[in-house]
Amino acid sequence: MRTRLIALLVIGLLTTQIAATVETFRWNASDRWNVSDRQSKAGQGETTRRVVSTDGPYTTIESALVDARNGDVIEVRGGTYPGPLIVEKSVTLEGVSWPVIDGDEQGTVVTLAAPGIVFRGFEVRGSGVEPDRDHAGITLLNAKNILVENNRLSDVLFGIFVSQADDAIVRGNDITSKAQYDDGRKGDGLRLWYSRRVTVEGNHLHEARDAIAWYSEGLIFRDNTIEGGRFGIHLMYCNGAQIERNHLLDNSVGIYAMYSSHVALRQNDIRRQRGPSGYALGFKDVDFLDVTGNVLSDNRAAIYLDGTPFSPQGYARFTDNILAFNDVGIIMLTAVRGNVFQNNSFWENGEQMAVQGGGFTGDNVWQGNYWSDYTGFDADGDGQGDVPYRSERFFENLTDREPRLRALIYSPVAQTIEFAASSFPIVKPQPKLVDASPRVQPLPLPAFAATPRPPITGMVLIGLILLILGATVFAQGVLMTHRVPSAARNTGNSKQLSANSAPSAVNPPAILRAQNVVKRYGAAAALNGISFDVEPGQAVALWGANGAGKTTLLKATLGLIHFDGDISVQGHDIKRDGKAARRAIGYVPQEAVFYDMTVQA
Numbered sequence: 006m007r008t009r010l011i012a013l014l015v016i017g018l019l020t021t022q023i024a025a026t027v028e029t030f031r032w033n034a035s036d037r038w039n040v041s042d043r044q045s046k047a048g049q050g051e052t053t054r055r056v057v058s059t060d061g062p063y064t065t066i067e068s069a070l071v072d073a074r075n076g077d078v079i080e081v082r083g084g085t086y087p088g089p090l091i092v093e094k095s096v097t098l099e100g101v102s103w104p105v106i107d108g109d110e111q112g113t114v115v116t117l118a119a120p121g122i123v124f125r126g127f128e129v130r131g132s133g134v135e136p137d138r139d140h141a142g143i144t145l146l147n148a149k150n151i152l153v154e155n156n157r158l159s160d161v162l163f164g165i166f167v168s169q170a171d172d173a174i175v176r177g178n179d180i181t182s183k184a185q186y187d188d189g190r191k192g193d194g195l196r197l198w199y200s201r202r203v204t205v206e207g208n209h210l211h212e213a214r215d216a217i218a219w220y221s222e223g224l225i226f227r228d229n230t231i232e233g234g235r236f237g238i239h240l241m242y243c244n245g246a247q248i249e250r251n252h253l254l255d256n257s258v259g260i261y262a263m264y265s266s267h268v269a270l271r272q273n274d275i276r277r278q279r280g281p282s283g284y285a286l287g288f289k290d291v292d293f294l295d296v297t298g299n300v301l302s303d304n305r306a307a308i309y310l311d312g313t314p315f316s317p318q319g320y321a322r323f324t325d326n327i328l329a330f331n332d333v334g335i336i337m338l339t340a341v342r343g344n345v346f347q348n349n350s351f352w353e354n355g356e357q358m359a360v361q362g363g364g365f366t367g368d369n370v371w372q373g374n375y376w377s378d379y380t381g382f383d384a385d386g387d388g389q390g391d392v393p394y395r396s397e398r399f400f401e402n403l404t405d406r407e408p409r410l411r412a413l414i415y416s417p418v419a420q421t422i423e424f425a426a427s428s429f430p431i432v433k434p435q436p437k438l439v440d441a442s443p444r445v446q447p448l449p450l451p452a453f454a455a456t457p458r459p460p461i462t463g464m465v466l467i468g469l470i471l472l473i474l475g476a477t478v479f480a481q482g483v484l485m486t487h488r489v490p491s492a493a494r495n496t497g498n499s500k501q502l503s504a505n506s507a508p509s510a511v512n513p514p515a516i517l518r519a520q521n522v523v524k525r526y527g528a529a530a531a532l533n534g535i536s537f538d539v540e541p542g543q544a545v546a547l548w549g550a551n552g553a554g555k556t557t558l559l560k561a562t563l564g565l566i567h568f569d570g571d572i573s574v575q576g577h578d579i580k581r582d583g584k585a586a587r588r589a590i591g592y593v594p595q596e597a598v599f600y601d602m603t604v605q606a
Contacts, residue, residue: 051076058082066090066098066106075119081127088114088131095119100126103157107131113139114161117153118146125154132161134183136192139163142180145170145200153178160184162192164213171201175208182213188235188257189214197221205229218243226251235280240265248273250453259285259304266292266319273299274454284309285331292319300454302329307354310337310344317343324348327448333359342368350375350447358396360437375444383445394443397436514576515540516589517562522570524557531557532568563587 055069055077056062063069066086069079075095083102089112092098096119108114108131115129124143133140142161145151147169154176158164164180167173175195182191194213197203202223210216210229215236218224224246230253231237237253240246240262249271253259257280262268268291275285283305288294290312301307307328314321321344328334329352336359337344351357351374373389381390413419515538524532531554539545547555561568564583572579574586 052078054078054080056080056082057086059084070094070096075121088112088129089116090114091116091118092122092124093118095121097123098125098127099123100128100156103128105130108133108142108161110134113141113144113166115143116146117143117151118148120148121150122148123152123154125152125156128157128159130158130160132163134162136162139166139168141166141192144168145173149173152176163196164192164194164210165196167195167197167200167203169199170203172203173200174204174206176204177207179209179211180213181211184212193217194231194234197224210234215239217241218246225249230254232256236261237275237278239263240268243268247271253278253285256280258282258287259301261287261289262291262294263289264291266315268293269295269297270299271295271297272451272453275299275301276303278304280305282306282309283332284336287311288313288321290315291321292316294319294321296321296323296326298325298451300327300329300451301331302327302454304331306333306336306359307331308335310335310341312338313341314343319343320345322347325448326350327352327450327454328354330354332356335359336361337369338362344369345372346370346374347372348374348444348448350444352377352447358437369438371438371440373442373444374440375447376440377447379443379445381443381445388445390443390445394440395436396438515573516575517545518571518573519558519562520571522558522561522568522572524554524561524566524568532561535570563590 051074053074055073057064057066057069057079058081063072066079066081067090070092073079073094073096077094078097078099081098081100081104083104085105085107088106088108090106092115103126105128106114108129110131110133112133114132115124115127117124129142132142140161141163142158142165143153143156144166145153145168149171150173151170152174153165154174156178158178158180160183161180162183164182165175165178167175180194182194191212191214193215194210195205195208195216197218198220200218200221203218203221204225204227205216206225206227206229208229210231212233214234215238216226216229216231216234217236217239218241220242222244224240224243226238226246226248227250229251231251232254233256235257237256237258238248238251238260239258240260241264243262243265245267246262246265247269248260249269251273253273253275255277257278259275259278260270260273261284270286278285285301285304285307286296286299287309288311292313292315294313296308308323310321323344323346326349328349332355334351334354334357335346339360339362346369354377357376357378371394374394376394379390379394381392381394383389384391517539518537520536522532522535523530535554535558537545547558549555557566560566562572562574562579564572564579564586575589577586577589579586
């Protein structure tokens with residue numbers, strides 16, 4: 006009997022241990038589901054909804070948090086509530102009628118530091134401005150399974166900062182930064198730091214710096230709109246990221262991935278990335294890369310490749326993408342090998358592919374792509390050209406080696422060089438790529454990238470209005486042409502109108518004016534009586550050998566050196582009102598090359 010009792014006790018202990026092991030496995034395998042499930046079970050019959058409003062029963066969010074238990078719902082009604090707000094209980098905070106949490110320009114406005122918090126329906130504004138202290142609108146800190154959705158963030162340095170907060174969801178938020186700062190000084194709209202399996206979906210980031218992630222595995226960026234920033238999405242050491250169905254518009258760079266592997270980009274619409282580099286997609290030392298079904302249009306360069314794929318066994322596959330109306334379709338460094346480009350459309354790019362530094366990329370695969378400059382034929386009608394496509398333009402090879410020549414790409418000089426190269430095989434360039442079976446029809450534009458057309462009735466109405474305006478202007482011009490001046494009509498002689506009564510053309514004011522500018526260094530005259538006007542729509546080029554005075558004139562125009570004479574910029578005298586004059590002057594670098602990041606693990 007005693008032996009049976011011991012056996013039953015051992016079996017009971019083993020059963021308990023197995024159940025605990027199964028529960029632990031369920032927690033590790035699906036943390037997000039278990040947290041929500043446990044909170045809902047813990048709250049059965051006990052969950053309390055606490056109301057915060059200016060009329061009570063709670064008048065501050067902090068007082069409601071003091072009484073709240075895990076699983077409670079705190080309903081915050083319209084009004085303005087002071088920050089900073091720190092939440093350290095697993096509760097749901099719901100805003101009704103867009104309550105405002107204002108940080109009064111001090112620190113981080115809202116900190117969420119407990120697992121399973123839900124934060125939705127708030128307007129968050131007024132963070133501090135210190136980037137080294139990570140002042141943000143909302144910070145998710147050292148806690149799993151936090152949901153932040155449907156909030157509005159403005160006047161915050163960093164938008165949402167996810168710091169060591171695995172399995173978070175950031176959804177449906179509108180995020181912008183400090184409007185008074187330029188792009189480099191603004192904070193990131195979204196930043197992720199050591200946070201795994203985070204989902205970022207349906208957000209609108211605008212006029213913020215970057216959406217950036219470091220050391221965060223298994224990320225999902227989906228259905229976001231990111232515009233008017235610096236980097237749209239920037240990944241560093243983020244393995245297993247999936248980026249799909251996002252719209253990236255008018256940024257400096259679209260998506261840039263560095264030092265990551267198993268990255269997938271699908272069905273993204275990326276347009277008008279026009280910064281100094283202007284890449285729609287950029288990859289630095291990325292392995293096991295899949296880029297499928299994206300639309301990349303009107304960028305400086307659609308794709309930039311450096312050290313991708315990174316390892317000999319790695320790959321980078323580009324399929325079913327549309328690269329249209331970019332300055333350059335693909336830019337790759339000479340050492341780039343192992344890429345596969347299949348079934349893509351290269352449509353009316355200024356240059357279809359460029360090898361930075363010049364050369365031939367023979368170890369990449371080009372197969373079945375559409376090339377808008379293909380001049381071959383399809384005799385059997387199978388949709389593939391019967392002669393290979395070759396990218397072999399002499400002037401393009403020159404610009405790859407010397408990028409400054411790109412300024413002449415549409416000039417008669419470039420056309421003459423191309424004609425000579427095609428006429429005389431002795432100067433025929435080496436092809437940069439060969440596609441043995443090119444498509445003869447482009448891929449159809451996918452629905453997610455189609456621009457909605459205005460209704461026909463609206464177009465007809467606009468056309469009628471323009472026709473009426475044009476007819477009115479034309480009729481007035483005819484009447485003015487045939488009208489006889491009253492002074493001439495009342496006189497019987499052939500005297501001309503006086504000079505004072507004749508119409509005179511009004512010269513537009515000069516945006517840059519130099520009058521008798523003189524600069525001497527001892528007995529040497531760097532500038533001697535320089536005078537010129539630059540009117541709106543005009544340009545001036547400074548051309549000369551070293552020492553001719555080009556830099557000296559630029560320094561004088563900026564008010565950086567003393568000189569004799571006068572220089573004004575948009576009416577501001579550079580000597581008397583230098584700050585206002587310099588504020589009207591922009592700068593474009595002579596060579597715009599994307600810098601290499603030096604962050605190491």
